[in-house]
Amino acid sequence: MTEQELKEIEIKYLGDVNVGLRQYRRLYEKGLDLIKKEPHPKKLLLSILDDYQKRLESMPAVDLSVTNLDTLDEDTREKVKSLILFGTQAVLVKENSDIQKNLREVNQNYRDLLSVISHEFKNSLTSIYGYNRIIRKRIENGKTENVAELSDNIDRLTRNLFGLVETLLSMALIEEGKLQVDRKIFDLIEDALNPVLQELSGRLEQKGMEVEVKTPEEKNIYYGDEKLFQLVFRNLIQNAIQYGKPNTKIEFKITRLTDALQISIFNQGSGLAKRNLNHIFEKFSRFHDTNDRTNVGIGLFAVRNIIEMHKGTIQADSETGQWMRFTIKLPMDF
Known part of the structure; x- marks a missing residue:
């Protein structure tokens, strides 16, 4: 000393x-x-x-x-x-x-995270292995009906795992201050949202939900990181599916303000108590009473950091037991 x-x-x-x-x-x-x-x-x-x-x-x-x-x-x-x-x-x-x-507490959070990752990978890989065995057997027997559907399921499960890995890698890079923004001109709907909706189509169908897209223009051009915005939209839509009410619509809306672009994602569902809204973007924050093991509170942490790296803001509003809305504002002076 x-x-x-x-x-x-x-x-x-x-x-x-x-x-x-x-x-x-x-x-x-x-x-x-x-x-x-x-x-x-x-x-x-x-x-x-x-x-x-x-x-x-x-x-x-x-x-x-x-x-x-x-x-x-x-x-x-x-x-x-x-x-x-x-x-x-x-x-x-x-x-x-x-x-x-x-x-x-930190160790417990990381143990929970490891448990969720193991659970997700085990279930997805078990399903992929099963679908692959079925496809192989049908091909050997000369029966190729529904093979395309099984292949689509494998594709969906694989993309879900890629999405989880991307979120985890982004969280690690954010913690180390090494996440880089690769800016280019892209369309927020065609290039960022639509691939995510295709990826999540199975989960949407399971809950009888659909995403209603509202935009003021045919093209929604933005200068930012296309891949990171896919991650943002994936996490926000997944959140809406997970805590949304079955057989309802998720509203994805883009509004052009004077000097900013506003994006809102709204869903009917369990919502969140107002006292928790200020903490929802913190790492490992979990407030929902649910048995769904896939929630470890890292997605929204990554979302907030990505939006802030684009000089934007994100906030959450909710009515407990009624609805939830995330609002993103992105500057247009790029």
């Missing part, structure tokens, strides 16, 4: 009281090492506080705000310093306990 680190501790925890912790460097470093290695920080904290209380009761009353430590007798001075030492270490134990708690 450097003198600068000791000085920072003095400033942070002791204010203007000049204790001179450097005299206790060895003891202090031992304490810090113990704190870091302690598997049960709460027990350590209680032990320190118990010792703290005993030392406090055994020393005379001293007002450090008006009393200079150098004017005290040696025994009292050492007791005061020891008491302050224990006090600062108790604070560090508490902080270390909070850090460990946060790390446990």
Whole structure:
């Protein structure tokens, strides 16, 4: 531990009281090492506080705000310093306990993420393997009816897995600050939305849902990253399907404002409590009461970051038990 680190501790925890912790460097470093290695920080904290209380009761009353430590007798001075030492270490134990708690939560979130990925890949690959076996058997028997339909199912499942992988890779790149925007001119509907709708057609059909596209113009040209916008639309449409009411329409609407392009995705469904709307774009945020294991709270995190990388904004509005709407605003001054 450097003198600068000791000085920072003095400033942070002791204010203007000049204790001179450097005299206790060895003891202090031992304490810090113990704190870091302690598997049960709460027990350590209680032990320190118990010792703290005993030392406090055994020393005379001293007002450090008006009393200079150098004017005290040696025994009292050492007791005061020891008491302050224990006090600062108790604070560090508490902080270390909070850090460990946060790390446990992060680890649990990543374990949940790994569980979901494993679940999705296992189910999809099992289905793909099954469809492939059926196709092979039918070809061997000279029966090729419905083979195209089975092939479409394999294609859909494969694209779903590609979509999941793209979201995961984007999240990793965002965390590392390495996600790059490859800008070019493209059509938001033809090049970004339609491939996603084709990919999700099976899931839409299963819930009896359809996407109604409303645009003011035949062409909806934008200068941005086509692939990243596919990821944005995929996650928002998937969200609408997952929490939307069966046999309803999802509205995808583009509106041209004076200096911006506004995109809204609206669906009827379970919605979300207003108190959770500010946190919905945080990584690993999960607020819906659902048994669907595919929600780990990474999609909207990636969506927000991609929109912000295009200098845009995204917000969520909802009426609990009624509807949900995401609104994206993108600047046109590119």
